[in-house]
Amino acid sequence: xxxxxxxxxxxxxxxxxxxxxxxxxxxxxxxxxxxxxxxxxxxxxxxxxxxxxxxxxxxxxxxxxxxxxxxxxxxxxxxxxxxxxxxxxxxxxxxxxxxxxxxxxxxxxxxxxxxxxxxxxxxxxxxxxxxxxxxxxxxxxxxxxxxxxxxxxxxxxxxxxxxxxxxxxxxxxxxxxxxxxxxxxxxxxxxxxxxxxxxxxxxxxxxxxxxxxxxxxxxxxxxxxxxxxxxxxxxxxxxxxxxxxxxxxxxxxxxxxxxxxxxxxxxxxxxxxxxxxxxxxxxxxxxxxxxxxxxxxxxxxxxxxxxxxxxxxxxxxxxxxxxxxxxxxxxxxxxxxxxxxxxxxxxxxxxxxxxxxxxxxxxxxxxxxxxxxxxxxxxxxxxxxxxxxxxxxxxxxxxxxxxxxxxxxxxxxxxxxxxxx
Ligand code: PMP
Numbered sequence: 001x002x003x004x005x006x007x008x009x010x011x012x013x014x015x016x017x018x019x020x021x022x023x024x025x026x027x028x029x030x031x032x033x034x035x036x037x038x039x040x041x042x043x044x045x046x047x048x049x050x051x052x053x054x055x056x057x058x059x060x061x062x063x064x065x066x067x068x069x070x071x072x073x074x075x076x077x078x079x080x081x082x083x084x085x086x087x088x089x090x091x092x093x094x095x096x097x098x099x100x101x102x103x104x105x106x107x108x109x110x111x112x113x114x115x116x117x118x119x120x121x122x123x124x125x126x127x128x129x130x131x132x133x134x135x136x137x138x139x140x141x142x143x144x145x146x147x148x149x150x151x152x153x154x155x156x157x158x159x160x161x162x163x164x165x166x167x168x169x170x171x172x173x174x175x176x177x178x179x180x181x182x183x184x185x186x187x188x189x190x191x192x193x194x195x196x197x198x199x200x201x202x203x204x205x206x207x208x209x210x211x212x213x214x215x216x217x218x219x220x221x222x223x224x225x226x227x228x229x230x231x232x233x234x235x236x237x238x239x240x241x242x243x244x245x246x247x248x249x250x251x252x253x254x255x256x257x258x259x260x261x262x263x264x265x266x267x268x269x270x271x272x273x274x275x276x277x278x279x280x281x282x283x284x285x286x287x288x289x290x291x292x293x294x295x296x297x298x299x300x301x302x303x304x305x306x307x308x309x310x311x312x313x314x315x316x317x318x319x320x321x322x323x324x325x326x327x328x329x330x331x332x333x334x335x336x337x338x339x340x341x342x343x344x345x346x347x348x349x350x351x352x353x354x355x356x357x358x359x360x361x362x363x364x365x366x367x368x369x370x371x372x373x374x375x376x377x378x379x380x381x382x383x384x385x386x387x388x389x390x391x392x393x394x395x396x397x398x399x400x401x402x403x404x405x406x407x408x409x410x411x412x413x414x415x416x417x418x419x420x421x
Contacts, residue, residue: 002047006034022058027373027393028380038065040403043389051389052412054398058391059239060264062323062351063313064403070268070309077305083297090308091299097311098266098276101246104256107282109275110299114238114263115143117273118201120285120293121259122147125199125232127291128281133193135200135231137180139365141208142201142236142261152177180206180214181364183221190229199234200226202257204249207239207397211347211354212364219253232281238263238273242311243399244350245320268306271297319402323351326409327400333413341375341421351400355379355390368394382419388412 010017016024017032025032033051037044041064043053053065063070077090095108111117122134122145134147142148150160150172159173176193179185180202190197204219206212226233235257237248242265250257258281263273275282284291297303313319331348338344338355347354357379358372376394383390390398400409 003034003045004031006046007031010034022391022393022396025392027395028377030381032392033384033389040064040066041401041405041408049387051384051387052404052408052415053389054400054412055389055391055396056399056401057269058264058396059243059399060267060269061399061401062243062265062319063310064401065269067268067309067313067403069313070306073268073305073309074270074302077302080301082302083300085296088299088301088304090301090304094266094299094304094307094311095274097308097315098262098274100315101242101248101311102250102260102276104278105260105276106279107277109282109285109293110304111273111275111293111295112271112297112300112303113143114236114261114273115145116295117238117261117263117275118142118148118234118236119145121234121236121261121275121277122199122201123293124259124275124277124281124284124291125234127284127289129198129230129232131196131198133174133176133197135176135178135186135189135197135226137178137202137206139209139212140180140201140203140206140236142203143238146171147175148201150175150177179364180212180222181218183218183225186222186225190225190231194229197229197231199232199259201234201236202249203236203239204253204255205240205244205349206364207352207354209365209395210356210368211349211352211397212366213347213349214364216253219255223255223257232259233257234259234261236261239352239397242266242314243352246314265310266307267303268310270300270303270306272300272303272307317402320350323400323402326404326406327351327353329406330400330404330409330413333409334416337413337417338379340419341379344375352397353400354397356394378421379419382421383416386415386419388415 018024034046036046043051146167149164162172178189241248241262259277286292344357357375358369361367373394
């Protein structure tokens with residue numbers, strides 16, 4: 001069966017034919033591709049067509065698809081058990097590897113998704129401080145929990161509004177929105193809500209609405225302000241953790257957050273995420289403390305085995321310099337090619353990159369123009385036809401894996417250079 005045939009059935013059986021909205025190709029038009037297999041830097045669709053993958057499941061595959069060490073770990077674990085709903089050594093081993101990368105943190109709780117990790121971090125911060133409000137920055141994404149589907153109200157002093165129907169105003173009103181590129185906005189919000197803010201939640205290098213790499217000094221000042229007002233500092237490293245380096249954006253900025261949320265890479269492509277934190281906060285979690293959190297599949301042995309395989313490979317190989325080198329080479333090549341499509345910029349950090357068509361907007365969150373989005377749509381479609389899979393949205397970043405060898409990247413550049421705008 002073709003992707004188009006699968007799509008026809010999928011939209012009957014599932015809303016939009018998908019289990020997560022961005023996959024529906026809503027931002028880029030056309031029908032989504034249905035995939036069958038991933039290997040290294042490549043994806044193969046149900047019709048056998050091969051794609052060079054720069055979306056990489058939105059970030060988990062630092063080693064590429066189906067890395068032999070991950071596959072072997074999964075096979076070995078699958079023979080033993082897929083879920084215990086009870087204690088087992090692999091979850092302890094994985095927690096140890098995570099703490100090895102965040103030596104200033106003391107304990108870990110494993111959960112099933114980034115959404116759950118951030119939701120739990122917020123509950124913990126509230127339980128720990130006894131305060132209810134949380135500050136979030138415009139343009140950052142932290143998953144789909146009710147409290148975080150918030151946007152700034154229409155006036156400066158207005159309460160936040162929900163970005164989704166089904167989320168009561170009473171819930172998002174505890175989520176205060178600031179501008180990340182404006183220290184004054186954070187200070188004013190903290191001052192206006194003195195003694196009421198439990199946590200400031202950072203996606204310190206925002207990578208869900210463009211890629212924005214702030215000055216170290218700016219991030220340090222934001223964190224200092226949060227601390228001065230007695231807030232728990234939460235870094236959401238679901239994308240950046242183990243992606244831009246072992247210690248994520250926190251290490252990049254030289255900051256030691258109180259709680260760190262991880263996901264994607266630490267599960268090796270399986271549903272696993274984590275909250276790592278300082279002991280005095282983590283000890284508030286049930287069963288030790290009064291903040292409740294639980295999960296039938298939490299610390300799942302298959303996902304833990306995959307996570308251990310990936311993190312062990314990272315610790316043994318220290319892949320970050322090589323990932324950055326190949327990403328830079330790819331970005332240099334892209335810069336020579338993309339001019340044919342009109343005005344553009346490419347931002348990159350480590351093995352993350354973001355392509356934007358249209359005028360540069362240095363503010364965060366930047367405006368992505370309707371024309372820029374339309375050019376991205378055309379570029380995405382042409383690249384897809386040529387066997388190159390970018391993220392199906394102009395807001396999303398791209399990723400490079402260790403399986404993207406110079407040969408693979410040159411093949412991608414060669415194909416992209418032949419596209420007709
Ligand atoms: N935080 C960040 C920074 C993310 O990028 C994402 C997902 N892309 C999430 C949280 C939510 O993770 P999940 O999709 O696993 O729930």
